[in-house]
Amino acid sequence: MTTMSDKQARVESVMRLAPVIPVVIIDDARHAVPMARALVAGGIRAIEVTLRTQAALDAIRAIAAEVEDAVVGVGTVLAAGDLAAAERAGARFAVSPGVSPGLLDAADDSALPLLPGAATASEAMALLERGYRHLKFFPAVPAGGVRLLGAWASPLPQLRFCPTGGIGLASAPDFLALPNVLCVGGSWLTPADRLAAGDWAGIELLAREAAVLKRSV
Structure with a gap:
């Protein structure tokens, strides 16, 4: 069985691949592979495909099978079934907006490493007790932004x-300058209009801008 230590090491390796993990909402699975190739070409290898559309699992499956340099994960994981389906589709990490006892129990039994969400110090402490050292701070800007996260360091x-x-290219450096931030997540790398238009060159350019952002750790 994969240990929590092993899973946390795998999450950390994903977080260190690039300063930004794109948070992707994809409506057409046919866009998944060219989108992922554009992100990878721009220097962004970790890709979080959210479970907010019917196309999500098919998109994860296609990226895992066809884009060798991509590290595809699943986002908006809410329940045990989401973890199991994502693992079958080939996801290599999972991200949740928050946590529940049932989801954490399922994550304990799953080989898929989880990046769980926390918005308060109490939630972060509870996850620390469960062995989590790497967390998603969500929703970052509404929850208190740079000042709150910096105060936790x-x-x-x-x-x-x-x-x-709520993070974009202009605000990402403020978060990345914090000593307790390894990367940020954002949807600005794969905007809906560029996905719909098949503007892969535009997405690659956005990825290139994100990949060169500086971080403190």
């Missing part, structure tokens, strides 16, 4: 975060 030095929610 001293009392919760064991934790590293991927803040997501």
